[in-house]
Amino acid sequence: MSGLPASGARSGDTTGMGVLRINGTTALVTGGSSGIGAAAARQLAGAGARVFLAGRDAAKLTDLADRIGGTAVIGDLTEPAGAAELADRVLTEAGRVDVLVNNAGQGWAGSFTGMDEPEIARMVALNLTAPLLLTRAVLPDMLARGRGHLGFVGSIAGRLGVRDEAVYSATKAGLSVFADSLRHETAGRGIVITELVPAVVDTPFFVRRGRPYDRRSPRPVSAERASAALLTAMFAGRPEAYLPRWLYLPVAIRATLPRTYRHLSRHWG
Numbered sequence: 001m002s003g004l005p006a007s008g009a010r011s012g013d014t015t016g017m018g019v020l021r022i023n024g025t026t027a028l029v030t031g032g033s034s035g036i037g038a039a040a041a042r043q044l045a046g047a048g049a050r051v052f053l054a055g056r057d058a059a060k061l062t063d064l065a066d067r068i069g070g071t072a073v074i075g076d077l078t079e080p081a082g083a084a085e086l087a088d089r090v091l092t093e094a095g096r097v098d099v100l101v102n103n104a105g106q107g108w109a110g111s112f113t114g115m116d117e118p119e120i121a122r123m124v125a126l127n128l129t130a131p132l133l134l135t136r137a138v139l140p141d142m143l144a145r146g147r148g149h150l151g152f153v154g155s156i157a158g159r160l161g162v163r164d165e166a167v168y169s170a171t172k173a174g175l176s177v178f179a180d181s182l183r184h185e186t187a188g189r190g191i192v193i194t195e196l197v198p199a200v201v202d203t204p205f206f207v208r209r210g211r212p213y214d215r216r217s218p219r220p221v222s223a224e225r226a227s228a229a230l231l232t233a234m235f236a237g238r239p240e241a242y243l244p245r246w247l248y249l250p251v252a253i254r255a256t257l258p259r260t261y262r263h264l265s266r267h268w269g
């Protein structure tokens, strides 16, 4: 495993990744059955957290939970009560959540009009509504204790509005401004809010969305690297982490030179 050290490193935080701050915490990771979420669950457990992994795939979740000494929580976050039931289950069993990694999400590749209404509703429910509701469920107690880490797995699509990913981009943009706004609201109260802004991560995401990744750049990074980038930023108290780091450049160009950006993006998409 790259990134966060495994349990052997618990005795000293020599990595700058906040292992001592992770040790002994209770963490909830959505989408813990696969990809970035599974890597986050492994890394958090390796650093000494008690990890709850959420998702729908019972076999994958329980297998990983058994291997890392965590707890699998099976449920569908697109169901109306999905987020509330997940939060209830973890809060009842553990009494608190110190670290929430809002990671579960699904993509879509194709025209906006190619999506039917239920598909749009499901994507918004999973990628945007569920993280808001889970955050709402755990934040009051974090504020009362003056301590908490909230991680959001966003996407470059939420910063730039990628072609053929209109609804997906909108959900990730919503997540991003939600995190920004909440950071203001909770400033000075011990809450760290961090967004990971990845480009391309080597996970089943592309197979699941029905279109493989076929560009030459940016090159896919591993799920372990993506998760480590998020956790490192979270436990260093940083608001965001771009992966790869140069990804902030097109975002900066869009913000400062919008006409130039629009001209260039006609070619990039």
Ligand SMILES: NC(=O)c1ccc[n+]([C@@H]2O[C@H](COP(=O)([O-])OP(=O)(O)OC[C@H]3O[C@@H](n4cnc5c(N)ncnc54)[C@H](OP(=O)(O)O)[C@@H]3O)[C@@H](O)[C@H]2O)c1
Pocket (backbone or CB within 6 Å): 030, 031, 032, 033, 034, 035, 036, 037, 054, 055, 056, 057, 058, 075, 076, 077, 078, 103, 104, 105, 106, 107, 126, 153, 154, 155, 156, 198, 199, 200, 201, 202, 203, 204, 205, 206, 208, 223
């Ligand atoms: N891969 C990339 O290139 C990339 C780039 C930018 C952002 N991201 C974001 O990274 C996050 C993680 O994706 P990934 O790349 O790790 O993909 P992944 O391997 O497909 O993982 C997606 C996770 O979401 C969970 N999930 C999907 N639908 C769900 C539902 N209805 N209810 C509960 N859980 C559900 C899945 O669990 P079950 O199947 O067990 O339900 C799975 O654990 C997503 O938010 C994605 O948008 C990915």
